[in-house]
Amino acid sequence: MKTAEIKRRYLAHFEANGHAVVPSAPLPAISDPNLLFVNAGMVQFVPYFLGQQTPPYQRAVSVQKCIRTPDIDEVGKTSRHGTFFQMNGNFSFGDYFKAGAIPLAWELSTKPIAEGGYGLDPERIWPTIYLDDDEAYEIWRSVGVPAERIVRRGKADNFWSMGIPGPCGPSSELFYDRGPEYGREGGPAVDEDRYMEYWNLVFMQFERGPGTTKEDYPILGDLPAKNIDTGMGLERMASILQGVDNLYEIDEVRPILARAAELTGKRYGAHSGHVASESHPDDVRLRVIADHVRTALMLIGDGVTPSNEGRGYVLRRIMRRAIRSIRLLGWQERALPELLPVARDCMAPSYPELATDFDRIADYAYAEEEAFLSTLRAGTTILDTAIAETRTAGGSALSGVKAFQLHDTYGFPIDLTLEIAAEQGLTVDDEGFRRLMADQRTRAKADAQARKTGHVDLSAYRSVLDAGGPVTFTGYSEVSRESTVRALLGADGPRQAATEGDTIELVLDTTPFYAEGGGQQPDQGMITVGGGQVEVLDVQQPVPGLIVHRARVIRGEVRAGEAGFAEIDTTRRRAISRSHTATHLVHQTMRNFLGESATQAGSLNAPGRLRFDFNTPTGVSPSVLRDVEQQVNEVLLADLEVHAFVTSLEEARRIGAMALFGEKYGEEVRVVEVGDYARELCGGTHVARSAQLGLVKILSESSIGSGVRRVEALVGMDAFGFLAKEHLLVSRLAELYRVPNDQVADRVEQTVTQLRDAEKELEKLRAQLVLGGAAALAAQAKDVRGVAYVGTEAPEGAAGNDVRTLAQEIRGKIDPARPAVVAVAARSNGKASLVVAVNAAARSRGLAASDLVKAAFSGRGGGSPDLAQGGGLPAAEAPNLLLTVEKAITEA
Numbered sequence: 001m002k003t004a005e006i007k008r009r010y011l012a013h014f015e016a017n018g019h020a021v022v023p024s025a026p027l028p029a030i031s032d033p034n035l036l037f038v039n040a041g042m043v044q045f046v047p048y049f050l051g052q053q054t055p056p057y058q059r060a061v062s063v064q065k066c067i068r069t070p071d072i073d074e075v076g077k078t079s080r081h082g083t084f085f086q087m088n089g090n091f092s093f094g095d096y097f098k099a100g101a102i103p104l105a106w107e108l109s110t111k112p113i114a115e116g117g118y119g120l121d122p123e124r125i126w127p128t129i130y131l132d133d134d135e136a137y138e139i140w141r142s143v144g145v146p147a148e149r150i151v152r153r154g155k156a157d158n159f160w161s162m163g164i165p166g167p168c169g170p171s172s173e174l175f176y177d178r179g180p181e182y183g184r185e186g187g188p189a190v191d192e193d194r195y196m197e198y199w200n201l202v203f204m205q206f207e208r209g210p211g212t213t214k215e216d217y218p219i220l221g222d223l224p225a226k227n228i229d230t231g232m233g234l235e236r237m238a239s240i241l242q243g244v245d246n247l248y249e250i251d252e253v254r255p256i257l258a259r260a261a262e263l264t265g266k267r268y269g270a271h272s273g274h275v276a277s278e279s280h281p282d283d284v285r286l287r288v289i290a291d292h293v294r295t296a297l298m299l300i301g302d303g304v305t306p307s308n309e310g311r312g313y314v315l316r317r318i319m320r321r322a323i324r325s326i327r328l329l330g331w332q333e334r335a336l337p338e339l340l341p342v343a344r345d346c347m348a349p350s351y352p353e354l355a356t357d358f359d360r361i362a363d364y365a366y367a368e369e370e371a372f373l374s375t376l377r378a379g380t381t382i383l384d385t386a387i388a389e390t391r392t393a394g395g396s397a398l399s400g401v402k403a404f405q406l407h408d409t410y411g412f413p414i415d416l417t418l419e420i421a422a423e424q425g426l427t428v429d430d431e432g433f434r435r436l437m438a439d440q441r442t443r444a445k446a447d448a449q450a451r452k453t454g455h456v457d458l459s460a461y462r463s464v465l466d467a468g469g470p471v472t473f474t475g476y477s478e479v480s481r482e483s484t485v486r487a488l489l490g491a492d493g494p495r496q497a498a499t500e501g502d503t504i505e506l507v508l509d510t511t512p513f514y515a516e517g518g519g520q521q522p523d524q525g526m527i528t529v530g531g532g533q534v535e536v537l538d539v540q541q542p543v544p545g546l547i548v549h550r551a552r553v554i555r556g557e558v559r560a561g562e563a564g565f566a567e568i569d570t571t572r573r574r575a576i577s578r579s580h581t582a583t584h585l586v587h588q589t590m591r592n593f594l595g596e597s598a599t600q601a602g603s604l605n606a607p608g609r610l611r612f613d614f615n616t617p618t619g620v621s622p623s624v625l626r627d628v629e630q631q632v633n634e635v636l637l638a639d640l641e642v643h644a645f646v647t648s649l650e651e652a653r654r655i656g657a658m659a660l661f662g663e664k665y666g667e668e669v670r671v672v673e674v675g676d677y678a679r680e681l682c683g684g685t686h687v688a689r690s691a692q693l694g695l696v697k698i699l700s701e702s703s704i705g706s707g708v709r710r711v712e713a714l715v716g717m718d719a720f721g722f723l724a725k726e727h728l729l730v731s732r733l734a735e736l737y738r739v740p741n742d743q744v745a746d747r748v749e750q751t752v753t754q755l756r757d758a759e760k761e762l763e764k765l766r767a768q769l770v771l772g773g774a775a776a777l778a779a780q781a782k783d784v785r786g787v788a789y790v791g792t793e794a795p796e797g798a799a800g801n802d803v804r805t806l807a808q809e810i811r812g813k814i815d816p817a818r819p820a821v822v823a824v825a826a827r828s829n830g831k832a833s834l835v836v837a838v839n840a841a842a843r844s845r846g847l848a849a850s851d852l853v854k855a856a857f858s859g860r861g862g863g864s865p866d867l868a869q870g871g872g873l874p875a876a877e878a879p880n881l882l883l884t885v886e887k888a889i890t891e892a
Helices: 003-016 043-050 098-110 135-140 232-240 254-264 281-301 310-329 334-346 360-394 399-412 413-422 428-450 459-470 570-594 622-637 649-654 719-739 741-771 774-777 800-812 842-843 849-856 877-892
Strands: 060-068 082-092 124-130 152-153 159-161 166-177 196-207 219-233 480-490 494-495 498-500 501-508 525-529 534-544 548-553 556-557 563-568 600-606 611-614 643-646 668-674 678-681 696-705 707-716 780-783 787-793 820-828 831-838 867-874
Touching: 003 060, 003 082, 003 098, 003 232, 043 060, 043 082, 043 219, 060 281, 060 534, 082 098, 082 232, 082 281, 098 124, 098 135, 098 166, 098 196, 098 219, 124 135, 135 166, 159 196, 196 232, 219 611, 254 281, 254 310, 254 334, 281 310, 281 334, 281 360, 310 334, 310 360, 310 780, 334 360, 360 399, 360 413, 360 800, 399 413, 399 428, 413 428, 459 480, 459 494, 459 548, 480 498, 480 556, 480 877, 494 525, 498 534, 501 534, 525 556, 534 556, 563 570, 570 600, 570 611, 570 622, 570 668, 570 678, 570 696, 570 707, 622 696, 643 649, 649 668, 678 867, 696 719, 707 719, 719 741, 774 787, 774 800, 780 877, 787 877, 800 820, 820 842, 820 849, 831 849, 831 877, 849 867, 849 877, 867 877
Parallel strands: 124 152, 787 820
Antiparallel strands: 060 082, 082 219, 124 166, 159 166, 166 196, 196 219, 480 494, 480 501, 480 563, 498 556, 501 548, 525 534, 525 563, 534 548, 600 611, 611 707, 643 668, 668 678, 696 707, 780 787, 820 831, 831 867
């Protein structure tokens, strides 16, 4: 039974039993900040299980695309694990429970194939249950399973939890006995190779409390509603029903593996079983290729593109492992044009969008391969030399310096260096590599600091500080004051005077201007000195105690030693102060919801907006983010007093004032309190009362590194303006759709769906237009030295897949006994492309499609002897491409 048919039967069975069919969520876990990718069928239903949202249905069924990446390096070593898989799931939200779930699973598993089931032998199914789950035991007995085939197992095997406080409960798993040739008798507890798990029924009847360990599941009482979450591994069921030993032999994977084996001339040893044998190292690499190419297809299909961070980096790494694996097996040409179309044909029966969107998918994939091959060519030569030198010197580890050079100069990723070195029996000085990376970051920070100081020699600043002592900052209590110009600095050092148009750095003996620090942006404003006036653009503290105003003289002349009047931009200061106080409130509220580990890792307080970075092991769920925003705004409504005072560091710690991790504090510190709600060490400026913030609107939450998250928010009138714009947008859409505001989202979704349907229909019509003239073109083939040659252009804008199909259609309509070459050029987005198809009779005369394409593109392009393609030239070159192919036939 084909995998797509297994999927269809699953959905049909549960739909017939009252379940709403829910489409697979996209692989990127956009709605769950804790995940990069959806890794289980239940992910899109988590808000219903947690009670955060009311489900629109009581029963649901889905086939969910999933990615699990923690063990990428292990892929290929076993025959049952891969990065991409599909999970059939049926779910009940407080509707049926064990007495409903068990019979439904049993019925589909054992019902004859002719009646829509899977036709598994009921005598070979072994259910497992949790140790004390007598209810499940009795239900399994009632459907006809004998007691000796119902196995009780402990928490490690048959108790499920999300890993965080929330629903949990016992599970019941279904195993299928594949027969004595696969292992020992005795059931799943004895041999899980022979007895293959294919279905897991999770009964969420309890709730795990906060503050408990993963191993401890104290029962705090029944949940208000009992829920069902079941998962049936689609690939596992396919291997059972298709009578094969592992997932690499099922119909959705085997053709990719077979094509990779064909290209490399290797033979896949299917007999190698569950764990790859050391005597068949090629099998491991072929499995990596098959799994990773399929995974890359699915990821790009769902909108992920290669990059150096997050989901894009996972995709890039997966693609690079596949490309390198096939090169290690001997294939030195571009591999993805040979493999990706095979993966598309395997998966399109279940996901037709992969076929219709294949041109976009292929563009990203092929470009990534081309870029990586360039990296490999440069980096591998350097790495091979370094490995040889290390061995010659008797070393066992590649130096961190060499690994860093490969990364920094050639873009060679460290994980690939580690992998290649391990294959050669060497380790890598990973600690040395990390140290050099840290040094590079330190230099980058130093460069940033140099930019802040205008590249003036620090000795000039120290001289000013030594001559006059620290600058007094009065900006906590005043926004303007009289002062004296202590020094003027230009790019070349101290100077006595500056005139209109000059950019200078100015030091006062006392200033109300706040220097950038603690995440707070600097003040701006004006300083009047004698008959001159300067506009302050930036304020920095290049050495401790010295406040420097970077300014431009806009009128007259200013001289060192003269008296002046400094006045900050109060509108800007107030806006920044509101943002800074809001940051304190967001920090405290995050700790309230996430615990004390949610400590500040950085911030930006700018006029009307803030950015707050904090440490946390996991992301923040949308519901928690909403609660944080609500609680912050409740503090604003409470109109709490904001109070700042100076005290000893010891006293500040005693009263619970938060301090930034890693910061150095003196014996005396400044504490800022917002009522009794928040208390933090801070040198910044703040509002007088919390109500002065007006409103805080959180815009986003995202990851910026391992264990570090970022929240961005608007404050005050900027927040009001944002909400006003959103209201106007929704109102305008409601007016256009002629529906109430709360129905706009549904109408927009309907419109998008209609547009997509129309695009698909238009694509079909285009395809029909392209293919409609195939027979006539074949009939008009011209004779070129005994070869039937058809050179034609596809209609403007024809999709790449349709161009390839047209070339193959024309070739198929020419007498196979007659040597034939078909060349189809196409113009799209200002570029010309070419597809060449050659039949067997022409190949026997020495003509190859790949050679003809390379002749047209000066050595570029790729494919096989029977079908090849190339592109990238200006659209006007399309006719010349056809002439070049004809000339190449003539000269062959």
